Amino acid sequence: MAFARGRLIRKKPAPMPGPGFADLFAALPVAVLVIDPDGRIAHANAACELLLNHSETAMAGQPYDTVLLPPDDYADRRDGHGFAAYDVEIEAIRGQRIRVDFVETPVADHPGWRIVTLHHAPRRTGHGADRAAGARAAVGAAAMLAHEIKNPLSGIRGAAQLLGMGGGDSPELTQLITTEVDRIAALIDRMQDFTDTRPLKLTPTNVYPLLDHARRVALTGFARGMVVEERFDPSLPGVLIDPDAFLQVLLNLLKNAAEALDGLAQPRITLGTAYRHGMSASTGQGRPRQPLPIEISVTDNGPGAPADIAEHLFEPFVSGKPEGKGLGLPLVEKLVSDMGGIIQYARERTGHSESTVFRILLPRAPK
Secondary structure (H helix, E strand, O other), X not given: OEEEOOEEEOOOOOOOOOOOHHHHHHHOOOEEEEEOOOOEEEEEOHHHXXXXXXXXXHHXXXXXXXXXXXXXXXXXXXXXXXXXXXXXXXXXXXXXXXXXXXXXXXOOOOOOOEEEEEEEHHHOOOHHHHHHHHHHHHHHHHHHHHHHHHHHHHHHHHHHHXXXXXXXXXXXXXXXXHHHHHHHHHHHHHHHHHHOOOOOOOEEEOHHHHHHHHHHHHHHOOOOOOEEEEEOOOOOOOEEEOHHHHHHHHHHHHXXXXXXXXXXXXXXXXXXXXXXXXXXXXXXXXXXXXXXXXXXXXXXXXXXXXXXXXXXXXXXXXXXXXXXXXXHHHHHHHHHHHOOOEEEEEEEEEXXXXXXXXXXXXXXXXX
C-alpha cells in the first residue's frame, strides 16, 4: 500500500507466472514422445509413461524402436512429411501390445526431430459406447441371474414335492434345500459387494507377507501342482492399502490365472513386484493425477482372454469362461480403485512365448 496526496493506493499483486513448457508438456492428456535426429527418445510425458508402463528416465536416450515398435507399414509409408495410422496394434517395451491411433509429425525448422502421439484407442468411448456397455451389463445380469437362480429353485421345488409326498423326514432332501438356498445367498452377497460404498481402511503395509500368504493359499488349493514363481524387488517400500481387500484382489487374480492354465502341459504363474519411478495417473474421472510407483503383477503363460472381450474384462457380467459369472474382475477393479490405484490387463511377448499380465499400480505409503 502507498499514500498519494492523502489517498490510499492499493498496489495490485504481481501476476502469478504462467506454467512453463515442461509443465504444459507433462500435463498433456495424450501420450507424447519426442524423438531426436539420431532416432533416440529425448522426452516422454506423463501420459506416455502410463501408457507404456515405463518412466521417462528409463526411456530417455534409448533407440526409439527398442521402446516402441511402430505399425507394420511404417517404413513403407513414412516419407519425411509425417505418418499416421489409426486403430492399429503396436508393440511396446517388454512385448506389451497396445491399440492406438499413431501419429508422427516432423518438428518445423528442426531437421530430424519428430513428435509421436499415441491416442489409446480403447479409451475413445462416447455416450453411445457407454450406453452399449450399460446394455451389455444389464443383459448379462438378467441372463446370469436367470440361470443361477432358476436352477437351484428348480431343485428346491423338486425336493419340497418329494418331502410332501413322503410325509417324513429325509436328511438328504433337507440338505439339498439348504445347500441350494446357501448358493443363492452367496450369489446375492457377491453382487452386493459392488454396492458397498464404505471407505476402505488404508494403512502403510509391507506387501510381502500378504504375497507369501496368497501364494501358499494358491499352492495348497486351486493352483496345486502348478509352478508359482516370485520375482520381487527387495527394496520395495511400504504400500498404502487395505490388507484384507488387497489379499482378496491377489487371490482372485491368482485363481483366474490358475483356471486359465487348466490343461496346459507346463503351467506357470509369476508373482512380481517393481518400483516404477515417475509413474503417475488419474485413478478415475475427475480425480487429479497422483504418483503410483508400486507395481504388483500376476503373470501366467496361458492363452489370455478371447480377443472379442479383452477390452471389456472389467465390465460386470463379461466372462470368457463357460461357467463364469463375470463378477470377479469388476470387483477386483473396484477394490483397487478404492485403494487409490489402477489395474491393467495386457498380453506381452518374451522371446517366442506370450503371457497374460494383470498389473496393479498403487500409491506408496507416506514416509
